[in-house]
Structure formats: structure tokens, C-alpha cells
Amino acid sequence: EEEAQIVVTRPEEEIDPEDEADFEREYAKMMAESLESRKAERKHQFDLPLPVRPKAKDVSSGGEAGENAADGSTGMMAFSLLTKKGNRQQSRTVALPSDSQFAIAMKNQQQAEREE
Amino acid sequence: GMKLNAPEEEKELPAHACAYVALDSGNRHKIILTLPRYCGIHNPASVVKCLACNKWFCSARGNFSSSHIVNHLVRARHKEVQLHPKSSLGDTVLECYNCGTKNVFMLGFIPAKSDTVVVLLCRQPCAAQTSTKDMSWDISRWQPLIEDRSFLPWLVHPPTDAEQLRARHLTPPQIAKLEEMWKEVPGATAADLDKGVGVDDDPHPVLLKYDDPYHYQNIFGPLVKMESDYDKKLKEAQSEDGLQVRWDYGLNNKHLASFILPKIESGDVKLAVGDEMRLKYKGELRPSWEGVGYVIKIPNNQSDEVTLELRKSPNDKSVPTECTMNFSADYVWKATSYDRMQFAMKTFAVDELSVSGYIFHKLLGHEVALAALKTQMPRNFHVPGLPELNPRQITAIKTVLSNPLSLIQGPPGTGKTVTSATIIYHLCKLNTSPVLVCAPSNVAVDQLCERIHLTGLKVVRLTAKSREDVESSVNFLSLHEQVRMNDTNTELAKLVQLKNEQGELSSQDEKKYKQLTRSAEREILNNADVVCCTCVGAGDPRLSKMKFRNVLIDESTQSAEPECMIPLVLGCKQVVLVGDHKQLGPVIMNKKAAKAGLNQSLFERLVKLGLVPIRLNVQYRMHPCLSEFPSNMFYEGSLQNGVTANDRIRRDVDFPWPVADMPMMFWSNLGNEEISASSTSYLNRTEASNVEKIVTRFFKAGVKPTDIGVITPYEGQRSYIVSTMQNSGTFKKELYREVEVASVDAFQGREKDFIVLSCVRSNENQGIGFLSDPRRLNVALTRAKYGLVIIGNPKVLSKHELWHHLLIHFKDRNCLVEGPLTNLQISLLQFGRPKTAFR
Ligand SMILES: [Zn+2]
Numbered sequence: 012e013e014e015a016q017i018v019v020t021r022p023e024e025e026i027d028p029e030d031e032a033d034f035e036r037e038y039a040k041m042m043a044e045s046l047e048s049r050k051a052e053r054k055h056q057f058d059l060p061l062p063v064r065p066k067a068k069d070v071s072s073g074g075e076a077g078e079n080a081a082d083g084s085t086g087m088m089a090f091s092l093l094t095k096k097g098n099r100q101q102s103r104t105v106a107l108p109s110d111s112q113f114a115i116a117m118k119n120q121q122q123a124e125r126e127e
Numbered sequence: 128g129m130k131l132n133a134p135e136e137e138k139e140l141p142a143h144a145c146a147y148v149a150l151d152s153g154n155r156h157k158i159i160l161t162l163p164r165y166c167g168i169h170n171p172a173s174v175v176k177c178l179a180c181n182k183w184f185c186s187a188r189g190n191f192s193s194s195h196i197v198n199h200l201v202r203a204r205h206k207e208v209q210l211h212p213k214s215s216l217g218d219t220v221l222e223c224y225n226c227g228t229k230n231v232f233m234l235g236f237i238p239a240k241s242d243t244v245v246v247l248l249c250r251q252p253c254a255a256q257t258s259t260k261d262m263s264w265d266i267s268r269w270q271p272l273i274e275d276r277s278f279l280p281w282l283v284h285p286p287t288d289a290e291q292l293r294a295r296h297l298t299p300p301q302i303a304k305l306e307e308m309w310k311e312v313p314g315a316t317a318a319d320l321d322k323g324v325g326v327d328d329d330p331h332p333v334l335l336k337y338d339d340p341y342h343y344q345n346i347f348g349p350l351v352k353m354e355s356d357y358d359k360k361l362k363e364a365q366s367e368d369g370l371q372v373r374w375d376y377g378l379n380n381k382h383l384a385s386f387i388l389p390k391i392e393s394g395d396v397k398l399a400v401g402d403e404m405r406l407k408y409k410g411e412l413r414p415s416w417e418g419v420g421y422v423i424k425i426p427n428n429q430s431d432e433v434t435l436e437l438r439k440s441p442n443d444k445s446v447p448t449e450c451t452m453n454f455s456a457d458y459v460w461k462a463t464s465y466d467r468m469q470f471a472m473k474t475f476a477v478d479e480l481s482v483s484g485y486i487f488h489k490l491l492g493h494e495v496a497l498a499a500l501k502t503q504m505p506r507n508f509h510v511p512g513l514p515e516l517n518p519r520q521i522t523a524i525k526t527v528l529s530n531p532l533s534l535i536q537g538p539p540g541t542g543k544t545v546t547s548a549t550i551i552y553h554l555c556k557l558n559t560s561p562v563l564v565c566a567p568s569n570v571a572v573d574q575l576c577e578r579i580h581l582t583g584l585k586v587v588r589l590t591a592k593s594r595e596d597v598e599s600s601v602n603f604l605s606l607h608e609q610v611r612m613n614d615t616n617t618e619l620a621k622l623v624q625l626k627n628e629q630g631e632l633s634s635q636d637e638k639k640y641k642q643l644t645r646s647a648e649r650e651i652l653n654n655a656d657v658v659c660c661t662c663v664g665a666g667d668p669r670l671s672k673m674k675f676r677n678v679l680i681d682e683s684t685q686s687a688e689p690e691c692m693i694p695l696v697l698g699c700k701q702v703v704l705v706g707d708h709k710q711l712g713p714v715i716m717n718k719k720a721a722k723a724g725l726n727q728s729l730f731e732r733l734v735k736l737g738l739v740p741i742r743l744n745v746q747y748r749m750h751p752c753l754s755e756f757p758s759n760m761f762y763e764g765s766l767q768n769g770v771t772a773n774d775r776i777r778r779d780v781d782f783p784w785p786v787a788d789m790p791m792m793f794w795s796n797l798g799n800e801e802i803s804a805s806s807t808s809y810l811n812r813t814e815a816s817n818v819e820k821i822v823t824r825f826f827k828a829g830v831k832p833t834d835i836g837v838i839t840p841y842e843g844q845r846s847y848i849v850s851t852m853q854n855s856g857t858f859k860k861e862l863y864r865e866v867e868v869a870s871v872d873a874f875q876g877r878e879k880d881f882i883v884l885s886c887v888r889s890n891e892n893q894g895i896g897f898l899s900d901p902r903r904l905n906v907a908l909t910r911a912k913y914g915l916v917i918i919g920n921p922k923v924l925s926k927h928e929l930w931h932h933l934l935i936h937f938k939d940r941n942c943l944v945e946g947p948l949t950n951l952q953i954s955l956l957q958f959g960r961p962k963t964a965f966r
Pocket residue numbers: 177178179180181182199200203205
């Protein structure tokens with residue numbers, strides 16, 4: 012049985028501009044401090060090889076990474092997120108909206124490759 | 128102490144619910160000690176754990192420009208988080224793949240240049256390097272994890288609108304305050320925010336609208352607790368010594384002890400059938416003994432005895448049936464009904480499936496719109512076994528069937544029960560799952576149950592275990608009786624027989640017996656069209672696994688709001704509340720709790736919120752002259768008469784009505800009121816004596832005692848009238864004993880041919896107490912079918928605006944009289960202006 016469609020209207024609560032400004036300052040401070048603390052950090056060269064796997068095709072037709080999470084009809088595109096567990100590399104599927112910047116870039120790239 | 132609910136009944140939110148919507152009522156009332164520390168949004172995809180303080184936060188924004196999690200991290204200056212183990216990424220700690228930093232303000236994703244792979248990298252220093260051409264990653268497209276003050280939605284999903292609407296809403300200042308408190312007390316919760324409101328002295332009054340279910344629970348929880356404490360204190364103070372016991376043996380092989388409890392007379396405590404008492408022997412004829420039992424009979428017009436049915440116990444043989452003196456009895460107070468109210472409110476808060484989204488918001492008083500249900504209307508509304516319906520009743524039924532939440536207001540005598548039974552019938556025909564039908568009192572449930580049974584539907588009456596042996600007209604419909612009568616299960620039948628023969632079973636057999644009983648109960652319940660029980664009974668564990676899409680609550684204006692919640696939180700999507708908020712409301716004993724609004728029914732609050740009740744408008748009870756005043760005063764003149772004056776005149780009854788065709792009179796009595804013997808009540812000797820004269824006059828005219836009711840608002844006067852009739856009446860004592868003398872409250876929902884109302888109050892300066900409540904007056908005036916006599920002091924009563932109107936009404940119709948009953952004269956009394964407003 013479907014849940015009936017309802018529309019709930021709740022009175023908009025006013026956001027206190029002073030609270031807002033206060034939070035804004037705290038937030039900026041947090042960012043600045045974080046950045047500052049990382050300035051002295053020694054640089055590690057980032058050079059991670061891509062995991063060996065077939066290149067993803069058009070995700071909506073069911074590419075490797077697209078098997079579970081992605082479905083063209085839901086407007087999502089499957090990506091793999093690489094993480095480390097201890098020293099071991101892990102790959103997890105994450106669904107990005109098709110209109111997210113990564114997804115759009117990837118689609119453009121695939122388009123370009125096909126045209127080549 | 129308080130009894131907490133059994134563990135399997137606990138409904139708690141997972142510990143990973145967002146701490147900003149947290150509520151802990153434990154500090155306020157013990158009963159919900161096990162309430163969630165945290166509650167609200169707890170979808171694993173929408174929460175992350177702050178690693179610094181181990182609290183969970185969601186990505187809802189609430190009233191903020193930033194999500195809860197970001198808000199917390201900034202306010203608390205915490206930086207590291209972990210995803211939920213049940214999220215699609217598992218319990219991943221968010222960290223830079225390259226250097227391992229966990230500062231989320233530094234983290235962001237980069238994509239591979241030509242593959243659908245992403246990785247987390249810190250902005251400084253790891254993502255600050257330049258991308259080389261042969262590198263497979265595109266560092267230039269680094270995207271921060273926190274954008275627009277929220278985690279990327281594809282990593283931590285924003286909760287759905289529905290989830291957010293159900294969650295507790297804290298305002299930004301409340302959250303800021305909570306964050307401050309966490310710095311001192313890491314375990315503080317949202318409930319601690321309103322600390323300082325002295326619950327015992329000054330409870331928070333009920334509201335019209337509530338932000339969310341936690342807010343609701345925060346207001347009602349303490350009120351229910353107050354009432355429960357008060358009830359406990361009152362009942363446990365009822366211990367009585369020196370009782371004389373009369374022993375009997377019940378048909379079910381149980382011992383019956385009957386005795387008189389003198390304190391009950393004082394009227395403080397209402398003993399009810401099904402209550403539990405402990406009987407003790409303290410004499411010297413034998414070793415001391417105690418046993419527990421259920422009350423199966425309370426004092427009535429026939430006898431003042433209380434009868435207790437002792438529970439079977441292994442030492443049954445030691446019951447001191449040879450002794451009759453030196454017993455004492457204590458009341459065994461039970462928290463069950465209060466526990467169930469608290470539990471229902473908790474379920475309402477934490478269980479998304481407890482009520483539909485629409486009902487959820489309606490109950491909280493939110494503005495919510497919904498298209499009418501697409502109901503396939505029955506072609507004919509008439510139901511076999513029930514009377515024909517009038518147009519307004521049909522309108523009511525149509526409206527109810529096509530709406531998820533409706534109110535039916537049934538003024539006195541307007542066919543409320545028939546309308547309810549008809550609605551239930553059609554709901555059953557339209558739906559496949561059983562309809563749940565409740566009312567506050569067992570009497571009301573039984574009445575409705577009987578009506579529904581007449582329509583041919585399969586009805587199950589669920590009674591409390593303590594009432595299984597109480598006689599009722601619908602015993603054959605009760606669940607335990609249906610289990611007993613079900614002979615298809617031979618194994619169970621054998622065990623029942625064995626149990627009856629031997630009194631008890633081996634532990635193995637007892638286990639088997641319980642298991643078979645449970646499954647038989649389940650089967651009967653699942654196959655029922657209608658399940659009937661009291662509102663509190665709906666909290667019975669035997670129903671806890673069931674879902675009831677359709678719920679009808681009759682007499683709903685007589686139950687406190689939390690009581691109404693019990694049947695509602697079993698999954699309702701369509702609810703019908705029947706009642707009349709112009710008649711008596713719920714009885715709340717604790718004055719503070721009542722004053723704070725616990726005495727307001729849900730029905731009444733919904734009316735105040737603008738939900739318009741469908742009012743049944745044709746009354747079939749009263750002589751038209753009796754319905755006129757109540758109709759004008761309480762129902763804006765909307766009551767029509769479905770009976771004619773001719774239908775409601777007893778021409779055979781010779782009675783000195785001042786106007787022959789109007790069987791009503793106000794008999795002016797100027798006798799004084801007195802404080803009664805128990806010093807907690809009032810009596811009025813003149814009025815009592817005149818009640819006896821009127822009753823005797825009715826007897827002479829051939830009216831049966833059971834057709835007469837005497838209403839008086841005071842317990843002191845009630846017992847005084849009973850003894851006056853016994854002592855002064857000229858007919859046989861037994862006849863007077865059959866005349867019901869009771870409070871207004873006891874007469875609600877019922878009718879008699881003739882009613883005598885003794886007002887009692889007669890003093891120059893004080894108020895008129897109970898009588899000033901318009902709802903009580905309404906009930907008192909609308910019980911009689913063929914005639915009404917009011918005995919009171921017009922000089923005193925007319926000072927009150929409402930009574931002033933009533934007296935004018937009687938006077939204008941030449942029905943205000945004075946003098947002896949044998950020679951009544953039209954009173955020429957003039958009334959001054961009333962002092963007080965009645966609303
Ligand atoms: Zn934290």
C-alpha cells in the first residue's frame with residue numbers, strides 16, 4: 012500500500028543574522044587554522060597507480076564499477092572510492108549524481124574518446 | 128518503584144541518531160529512563176560519528192544554513208569523523224589517502240583522469256602539488272569534502288524531508304546552548320536544556336501545537352507521571368484493618384472473599400472491577416497469611432460488599448477460610464495504564480511506522496494538506512442488524528470513509544453508537560485488515576461490541592487478564608472465551624481440561640499450554656474483522672505485533688490525550704474519533720495535572736486546531752421540551768427532535784407537572800447545605816427528603832424503580848439520599864434500592880425515563896462547585912426521556928450565569944415552582960443579575 016502524498020507546512024523560523032555571522036567567523040577561523048597547521052607539513056609525493064581493472068564503459072549500460080550502485084534511470088553514476096585499511100588498499104562503490112562535476116567530466120571524456 | 132517495560136517492548140533509537148535531536152527524559156521521569164539518549168535522524172547513510180566526542184550527527188540542516196555535522200564540528204572545534212558501518216562505504220574513517228590526515232576541513236576528492244575512480248586527498252600539502260602529465264589523477268579538479276557547509280551529499284546523504292519533519296527540531300540558540308553544555312557535561316542532552324522548569328510545582332501546560340513528538344512527550348510525560356504518582360499515593364493509603372470476611376467458592380474453583388471497606392464510602396478512591404487487592408490474616412487463630420486477588424464486585428445498590436477473587440497459588444490449601452475476623456486489605460497499585468501511555472508517546476516519537484505521515488503531523492497540530500482518500504463508497508449505507516440512518520448520520524459516515532482523520536460529535540441521544548457501528552462495518556468491508564475499536568471504559572466497549580456483533584462481523588473483545596472472570600453480556604466474544612471454545616486444537620483442549628482437573632500443570636505442560644494459547648490467540652485476532660478493547664487495553668502485549676490501519680475511538684472526549692495515543696500508535700492511517708466535547712471530559716484526579724490541561728481530550732484539541740467535527744443533529748431520547756435548553760445553550764440551537772412530544776409523554780403517569788404537556792419542573796428548595804460526615808462532601812437534608820417524596824410519587828403512579836434515576840453531584844448527598852429513601856419511603860425498601868442514585872459522571876452515556884436532580888448547594892457566599900461546569904450541567908439535563916425534576920435553591924444558583932439562563936427558561940415556561948409537592952405553586956421569585964460568567 013502506498014503512503015498517501017501529504018504536504019506539511021511548517022512556519023519558517025527566522026535565522027538570527029547575528030548567530031549566523033558568529034558561526035561564519037568560527038568557521039573561517041577553523042579553516043584558517045587548519046590550513047595554517049598544514050603549511051609546515053612535509054610533502055609526500057602523491058603517486059598512486061590506478062587499480063588494475065577494465066576501464067568503465069558507459070555506466071548506464073553497466074560498467075564494472077556501475078554494477079550495483081549506478082543506474083542510468085536513477086540519474087546516478089558509479090565511481091570507485093579508493094581507501095586504505097591499514098596498508099591494504101580498498102575499493103568501494105559510491106554513486107555520484109550524473110550532474111555532479113566528476114560525473115559530467117567523465118561523460119565528456121568518454122564522449123571525446125569515442126569521437127577519436 | 129516504577130515498573131519499566133519489558134526489554135522486548137523497548138523502542139529505542141539506535142545510538143547513532145543525531146545528537147542534536149537528542150532527548151533524554153530520564154532526568155525528569157523515571158518511567159522513561161530507558162528512553163533514547165539520542166533520537167531523531169538515524170539513517171546510517173545520513174549520519175557520521177565525530178571521533179573527538181563519539182557523538183553522531185546527521186547532515187540535516189534544520190533551521191540552519193549549515194548541516195548538523197558541520198555545525199557541531201565548528202562549534203566544538205572537532206575535526207575528525209567516521210562513516211557508519213552500515214553505510215555503503217562501511218565504517219570508513221575519512222582521511223587523506225596520501226598522508227593520512229583526518230582533518231575533514233582539509234579533505235577533498237580528486238578523480239582519476241580517465242576512469243571512474245576517486246580518492247580523498249588533503250588540500251595541504253598533498254593536493255597542493257602540481258599535476259604531472261603522466262599522472263593518472265587530476266589534482267586540478269580537487270573538490271572539497273565540505274561544500275556549502277555540508278558534507279558532499281553523495282557521501283553523506285541528506286535525510287529525506289519526511290525524516291527531517293519527524294525529527295526533533297532544536298532552534299539554533301538551543302543547539303548553541305547544548306554545545307556549551309557538552310563542554311562541561313559530555314552526556315548532556317536536549318532535555319537538559321529546559322531544566323529548571325520545576326515539574327512538581329508547576330508543570331508545563333499543554334499546547335495546541337507541538338514542534339515534534341519529543342516536544343509532545345516532554346509536555347505530556349510529566350503530566351502523566353504526576354497523575355500516576357497521585358493515583359498511587361491515594362490508592363496505597365487505602366489500607367484497611369479489622370475487616371470481617373465472608374468466604375465463598377467460585378465456579379472456577381477460586382476462593383472468593385467478600386468484605387466491607389468503610390473508607391470507600393468517603394469517596395476519595397474509586398475502586399473498580401479488575402483492581403488488585405492484597406488480603407492478609409493477622410489474627411491469632413493460625414499463622415499469618417496473605418493472598419492477592421482481583422476485585423470482581425464493588426459496592427452497588429444491592430450490597431456494600433467488595434468481592435475479591437483470590438488468585439490461585441501453590442499454597443491454596445492454606446487459605447484461612449475457617450477464619451472470618453482480623454483481616455486487612457491493601458490496594459495493589461499498578462502502573463500498567465500509565466506505563467502504556469508513556470510507551471505510546473515514545474512509540475509515536477521513535478517508530479516511523481506508528482502512525483501515517485499525515486496523522487503524525489495532524490496530531491502535532493502541523494498544517495498538512497492531503498487529497499481526500501479514494502474510497503469506493505458503498506451504494507447503501509444501511510447495515511443489517513442496525514437501525515435506519517438519518518441524513519446527517521449518512522453524511523457523517525461518508526465523510527469519515529473518505530478522510531484519514533475525522534471527528535464525529537454526538538450530542539445526547541443522537542445515535543452515536545449506531546453511527547459508530549455503521550462506520551466500523553463499512554471500514555471492514557473496505558479494508559482487509561482488522562479494524563481496532565476502542566473506548567475509555569469497559570462498559571462503553573461492551574456496548575459497542577454488542578452492536579457490531581449484530582451486524583454479523585467477526586468481533587473479538589480483548590479484555591485485561593484481570594477481567595476475564597468478570598461477567599459481561601459479550602463474554603462469548605472475548606478472546607479468552609474464543610480460545611476456550613475453539614476445539615479444533617485438540618492438544619490445547621487436552622491441556623485446558625488437565626488444568627481444570629488438576630488445578631495446575633507440570634512446568635513442561637504449562638509452557639506448552641502458554642505457547643499453544645498464544646498461537647490460538649494470534650490466529651483469532653488475525654482472522655477478526657474487528658478487535659474491541661479499552662484504550663488502555665490497546666497497549667496489551669498481545670496486540671503489539673499487530674498493525675491496525677483503521678482505528679475508531681468512541682467516547683474519545685472522555686479520555687486524556689495520552690490514553691488516546693495508545694490505540695493510535697499501532698500503525699493507523701485512518702482514524703475516527705467519536706465523542707462530544709460539550710459533555711464531561713476525562714477524569715483527572717491530580718488538580719495540577721488537570722489544570723495544566725491533561726483533562727483536555729485529543730478530540731477537543733483537534734477542534735481547537737480547526738478540525739470541524741461532524742455533528743449528529745437529531746436526538747431520539749428526550750421529550751422536545753427537555754432538549755430545547757441544552758440545544759440552545761450547548762449546541763447553538765442545532766439539535767432537532769427525532770421524537771415528538773406525543774412519543775415522550777407518559778399519560779399513564781399521574782404526576783403534578785406544572786404544565787401538563789411539559790414534563791419538567793424546577794422545584795425551589797431553600798434548605799441549607801451541610802458538610803457531610805466524611806467532611807469532604809456536601810449534603811442537603813431538605814432536598815434529600817424531597818427526592819424521596821418525588822420518587823414515592825413516581826412509584827404511586829406506577830413507574831418502575833429501574834426507570835428512575837437520581838443525579839446528585841456530591842457523594843455525601845448520594846449516600847444521604849439512599850438512606851433517606853430507605854428510612855422515610857412508604858414503599859418497600861427493596862424498591863427504593865433499585866432506584867439508581869449516582870453522580871452526573873456515572874450517568875454519562877446513559878438514559879432513564881425519569882430523572883430527579885438534586886443540586887445540594889445552597890449558601891449565600893460560596894460558589895456552587897461542581898455545578899458551575901457547563902458540561903456537567905449538560906449531561907445532567909439530558910439523561911431523562913419522559914420527565915425531569917430539578918431540586919435546588921434558585922436564589923443561590925441564579926447568581927451563576929449559566930444557571931440564571933436555566934432558571935429563566937423554566938420560569939418563562941411556568942415550570943419554576945415552590946411549596947409542598949401536594950400543592951405546588953408557580954414561583955414568583957425575581958432573579959438578580961448573575962455575578963459570574965460561565966465560560
Ligand atoms: Zn565532536
